[in-house]
Amino acid sequence: MTAPTPPARITPRVLGTGPLPDGLERPGPGAPAHVWLLRISSHAAALSADPSGLDVFDATERQRHQAFIRAADRDRYAVAHVGLRRLLGGYLGTEPGDIVLVREPCPLCGGPHGRPAVSDDGPHFSLSHSGDLVLIAVAGSPVGADVEEIPTVSVADDVARSLHPRERAELAALPPADRTLAFSRCWTRKEAYLKGTGEGLAGGPEHTYVGTGAEPADVTGWALVDVTVDDGYGAAIATALPRSSAH
Template identity: 50%
Template sequence: MDIFVRDADRLRYGFAHASLRTILSGLTGTAPDALRFARSSCPGCGGPHGRPVLSTQATEFSLSYSRDMVLVAVASEPIGVDVEPTPEPEVAEELARILHPAERAEIEAAPPHGRPVAFARLWARKEAYLKGLGTGLGREVAADDVRGDLPGWRLTDLPVGTGYAAALAVACPVPRLIRVHRSVPV
């Protein structure tokens, strides 16, 4: 049974995962088709549905894609990356209600036409952080204020262009240089 309704979604998924395998292959010296993936233990419940990991390597990675944007992040520490399209105003308004109170206040302080962009920025930061933790949206969305760095984590907005917001979260106690490499569009 095919899990994708639209061919474009199937192609996007295939491109994103092929890109991930190609990047990890180059970094680990393992052929793309020989890479084996597993799931780490969930930090919330201990179940086998935590972050995706390489079975035989200590390399940490994260993958995110949306529409025509694919991001892959790799580090020696836990890492999360996320890219989000800027939502319609009513979607941003509805979803902002579940965020941390300080995040909601930042969105509400933005001019009405800027609120969807403000929401997308915070949501990308939140998802990157939650991916890095390994909990994903299984953790209470309002639990953490991601407007800045969090203890033990560096959160960085990524420049991806109009119509998107993207962020990177890296588990590291001190600021680090973050390099962004551009690739081909999807």
């Protein structure tokens, strides 16, 4: 059975500070991922007004949250991870604080730092945050999500040295005014893909071509989709395709 061709771009659902939408059903294998957007500025105010929201954290999350020196970093972590637990609780029909989060083995070395996962066969998920935005993808197969503030030309040019040779050539051919947007498209696709595989940047941004153009390139076994977010940001998700539809 061939999976439907994914769209080149999707618009996420915005998760507000109120109750979750009713009837959240976890997507099955091969179904499109559910993509959610949170704005840190609004959620941080709600957590500040009711700090009991942080009670959903496990010991590791509490330790990481308290380790941040800057208040902005603590807020970003709190909003992202409370939002993730709220969503997973909605999909699983359980209390957010009862969800046990684990790490899968790294596909490169076998160490305990691969994809984050829900124990006991929960849905696949991926979380990313940058600036004022948090992006969360929930799927029935391995998934990666990435959101990034669009960088300056100098930063884009510097990081572009680590990309696939075809991507470096495509960016070099563009004027500076167009290069940052093209780089942002490429980098968020690449981060999403490498998070989806569980390799992270250790997997090598130079190995897989994802493209810098308006539509993502085809990547064997994966569906890459750009995500429409706020101005000044780029975002993408990568979802593993069922074996029968991988190309």
